[in-house]
Amino acid sequence: MAATTQLSQDELKKQAAWKAVEYVKSGMVVGLGTGSTAAFAVDRIGQLLKEGKLKDIIGVPTSIRTYEQAKSLGIPLATLDSQPKLQVAIDGADEVDPNLDVVKGRGGALLREKMVEMASDIFVCIVDDSKMVTGLGGSKLAMPVEIVQFCHLYTLERLKNLPAVKGCTAKLRMDGDKPYVTDNHNFIVDLYFETPIQDSQAASKQILDLEGVVDHGLFLDMVDVCIIAGANGVEVKERPVPKKKH
């Protein structure tokens, strides 16, 4: 029974990913997300390149993991240093709210994901419908914050006492008996909420203003299109309010 459920969730992720790859056209610079859903999109791009149905794609990976996957598929790769302007970025998410604001980073790649997705004309978010929430933080699972290693316990204490996230539980992410280390050599503090975050803009600002914080997993005003795969098919939702340009 468990195996069947897992298989069907993977199938939904793949459906969302394949739909998103329809936004990729020959000649584009494409942001390649991280995680199990994004991996289906990277595979699909590799497959279309191999079949000659896509040409002259340059991928900008959002993690070392995705870099390795894309490289193994023969996708030409670059970084934002040489390709600062992307036409489309495709990535998964951990939570999606009704305004298409999302939580990302349970896979630990939030900083590079945010940098790459902010540099893209269009950010296409791909999820199965288990990721939908009424408010960010509402899944009761982690909302990650990437912090520098220096005095990380001090930063963790200050984080959980910020007014906009007061009452949350803060835990240093572990990898076995050692702190988890990101691709950028930082640590992650995961915040857990009993009820959805009331004011995610205030939470974003207060967290970013804290010395020692590098970035957080609240991706606000960033998603242009969200592709949601569920039992009844694939839904394509566009941001109700046009996103702020940076």
Ligand SMILES: O=C(CO)[C@H](O)[C@H](O)COP(=O)(O)O
């Ligand atoms: O933000 C991420 C990684 O940092 C992922 O996109 C997010 O965690 C969703 O992952 P998955 O598709 O495996 O559920």
